[in-house]
Amino acid sequence: MGKKILVVDDEVDILDMLRYNLEKQEYTVLTATNGLGALEQLKHEPDLVLLDVMMPGMDGWEVCRRLKQNPRTATIPVLFLTAKGSEVDEVVGLELGAEDYIVKPITLRKLLARVRVALRPRKAPADEVGGTGLLQAGAIGINVPNYAVSVDGKELSLPKKEFETLLCLVRHRGRVVSRETLLSVVWGENVFVIDRTVDVHISKIREKLGAHGSLIETVKGVGYRFRT
Numbered sequence: 001m002g003k004k005i006l007v008v009d010d011e012v013d014i015l016d017m018l019r020y021n022l023e024k025q026e027y028t029v030l031t032a033t034n035g036l037g038a039l040e041q042l043k044h045e046p047d048l049v050l051l052d053v054m055m056p057g058m059d060g061w062e063v064c065r066r067l068k069q070n071p072r073t074a075t076i077p078v079l080f081l082t083a084k085g086s087e088v089d090e091v092v093g094l095e096l097g098a099e100d101y102i103v104k105p106i107t108l109r110k111l112l113a114r115v116r117v118a119l120r121p122r123k124a125p126a127d128e129v130g131g132t133g134l135l136q137a138g139a140i141g142i143n144v145p146n147y148a149v150s151v152d153g154k155e156l157s158l159p160k161k162e163f164e165t166l167l168c169l170v171r172h173r174g175r176v177v178s179r180e181t182l183l184s185v186v187w188g189e190n191v192f193v194i195d196r197t198v199d200v201h202i203s204k205i206r207e208k209l210g211a212h213g214s215l216i217e218t219v220k221g222v223g224y225r226f227r228t
Contacts, residue, residue: 007019048077078098198224
């Protein structure tokens with residue numbers, strides 16, 4: 001059985017088009033035409049949510065916020081697919097925890113590529129990880145195979161891109177990692193995202209690390225460094 005994708009859009013023509021083309025790629029497709037319907041469909045445990053923003057009643061922002069606040073659904077990748085194309089809108093979407101922010105119109109080929117990237121299996125890096133797959137950086141523990149992070153023994157909920165960003169910084173602790181490197185390692189070379197995307201994810205990671213967020217230093221004009 002293919003991966004399960006929940007598509008949420010109040011325009012039925014778009015919904016039908018997306019469902020048809022995703023099913024051609026052998027994905028199992030769930031649909032909803034509004035925010036409340038989307039939350040109801042989460043009980044079917046989709047592997048990915050493709051989410052519009054402008055919908056009557058509950059908009060996509062609120063759907064994403066509720067999804068990410070619920071421990072049961074927080075790790076489900078969300079891709080916003082919307083006509084709201086300003087940089088402010090994109091930053092809002094990323095700050096809510098979305099994996100990607102896609103502005104309509106987009107070619108079907110590019111959209112399917114974004115979906116494949118978001119659904120890529122989570123593979124632990126083979127290098128710089130001990131035999132147990134565990135990394136420790138002060139009070140921060142990283143369980144690489146399980147994509148889990150803990151701080152002072154308390155487990156955190158980090159979406160895939162935030163986890164991989166933190167992992168990259170910790171693996172290169174003490175060294176500056178440029179934004180370009182983070183974009184390449186975490187998002188891949190064939191996906192176009194802006195530098196601001198990295199900054200938003202770093203901000204979210206710092207917030208979740210609490211008092212330990214200061215371990216991630218900004219190197220102005222270059223990138224970031226995880227302090228030893």
